Amino acid sequence: MTGSRAEAAYARAVVAFSTPTLDLLHGRFAPFVVASLTLLFTADRSAVPIADAHAELAEVLDELRGAGYDDEDRKLPAGGGRDVCRSWVRLGWLVQQIDDDVEVYRLSAHAVEALEIAGRTGGGRTRVSNSRVRTLLDAVEHLSDIAEADPIRRLARLRAERGVIDAEIARIDESGRADPHDDDELLEEAENVLHLARELPADFTRVAESLKAMQRDVVAHLRRDERPTGEVLREYLQRAQDVMQSTSEGRAFAGALRLIGDPDRIDALTEQLRGLLAQPFARALDRDQRAELDAIGRRVEFGVEEVLAAQRRASHVITGQVRTHDPLRDRQIDDLLRDVIAGLHSWSGPGSVAEPVRSMPLIDLGHLRQTVSDIRPPRAPSPLTDPEDVDFVDHDTREWGGPRYAELEDLVAGLGDGFDLAAAFQDAPDATRRPVDLLGLLEIAHRNGMSDGDGVSVVEALRPDGTTRRFAFGAVTARTTKEETDE
Known part of the structure; x- marks a missing residue:
């Protein structure tokens, strides 16, 4: 009988120590694990993004190694923050989840329980107090009350509780004060x-x-x-x-x-x-x-x-x-995953050699068409011989369109043999002082011939909606037409 009781007790202890909770507290690096998890996870931070956890744990490791805690007896695990966190996931102390499309770590129930035990043990006084005993007695009394099926006994308890409350109310009414308990x-x-x-x-x-x-x-x-x-x-x-x-x-x-x-x-x-x-x-x-x-x-x-x-x-x-x-489909996926896992095991075994992929396999496309229809259009569109051939939906559409080349050509024709392009643009009518008209004027000047100066010209363009825009460019002196300059 004694042997069977001892064996049963030992078996229960073995099961208890095989849980991740006691494995965490009994492990070689238990102080480091408890300290690190306490720093990473707080009452206001129940989940930590995986990247942040790796970086913060790496800082903890560097700080402790720099303080000399890893010089003797290997008190800290090897590797960086990422390696340590992954090992904790395998041991059942951390859980990976996705919260709002972000991968995070959370403490497992075993880790939370281990931290609670460590905190309670290292927190100083642990004693059988009047408060804890009263908590137990109150819980037993509450259970007894809600399980009571005899209405007479239930009413007697309720009346007794009411008597105590009424006596306290009467005492406060009579004395006019509520005496708190002592600090201890x-x-x-x-x-x-x-x-x-x-x-x-x-x-x-x-x-x-x-x-x-x-x-x-x-x-x-x-x-x-x-x-x-x-x-x-x-x-x-x-x-x-x-x-x-x-x-x-x-x-x-x-x-x-x-x-x-x-x-x-x-x-x-x-x-x-x-x-x-x-x-x-x-x-x-x-x-x-x-x-x-x-x-x-x-x-x-x-x-x-x-x-x-x-x-x-x-x-x-x-x-x-x-x-x-x-x-x-599920069975096909399961079979595929089993094949992949089996292949990985065969590659990762001792002495196994993985053949390198020397060339990519060629896809069999079958017989491709050897002729295609002519993708060119049957004929080119007719050129626009006159800018007036373009039909605009309304006046506003034209106002926000491209340069007014006809008006700009007329403007240039009346400026003489040579002119400063910035001054010509500033003196132009408001309808041809848009930003796109400045580009059109530069295009005409480039076509007819122009020379760059050493200074910088600044002009103010006027948009159709009345707003302005300032532009700066190298000073340009332009000619009127090619024909006149070639004579």
Whole structure:
């Protein structure tokens, strides 16, 4: 009997130490892991982008190595931040997710629980306090009350509670003051609140992970196609609609959500915590305890959001799988993945040699057409012999069109043998002082012949809507026409 009890106890201990929680705390680099995860993840930062986590962890490693912590006994893991984070994912301490199209790391439930144990153990006093015993007794009393089926005994308890409350009300009315408890008792109560709050993140994470596990289970059963498609669709669509009720953790969280999911309740909790921190007894708390007490409301809020996000993600994945379920295609994909994995194993084995790809395979296109029809148009369009041949929809369309070449040619013809292009443009009528007309005038000057000066000319162009635009260019002296300059 003793041997079987010892064996059973030993077997339970072996199972406990095989979990990622105790593996984290019992590992060779446990102090580094606990310290790093505590720095990366806080009450206000439950998810960290993967790139940021790699960079921040690399900084932690460099700082500790620079301080000499890795000189003896190998107290720090090898590699950089990326290698360490990937190993933590394999060990079950970090979880990779996609939030708003960004890959992030989150703590697993095992890691949260390990950090809670480390924080509670290293936080100083751990004692059997009056507050914790009273919490246990209150929980037992509440369980007994809600399980009580005898109405007479239930009424007796309620009347006794009402008598105590009425006596307290009468005392305050008579004395006109509410005497608070002494500071030691209030500090003990605060430590109990912190103890209870440290367990919340692990509870929330366990619910979220149970939903993810249920999601994987649903998809795996659907892909195996063990039952008729209609039966599978009916069952799993129902589970997708009511995913929170599919696990015991989810049902427990749904009950808790009715208590803490109300935004007004969260706001009230935050105000209560701020009021407590303003009390005189709170000055006896250290800085970490005060910060932890102040973050309880945010912990609850982030925990609720984490579970609800996991619920939405599971519903989306299951619904998408049901809608696109194709047994034949799924089997083909599974076969292909198995072939790829088998090939990778054969390449990565000891002494294995992978043949290099010396040339890319040629695709068999079959017989291509050897003649094609003439893609050239049958004839070119007729040239425009007169600018007036162009029909504009309205006057405004022409105003915003290209240069007015006819008006510009007439302007140049009346300027004499040579002229300064900037001065000619500034003296032109408003209708031909648009930015495009400046380009047209430069084109005409280039065609007839022009010479560049050493200065810089600045002109002001006028758009059709009345706005102006200044342009600067090298000074240009232009000729009137080619014919006149050739004589």
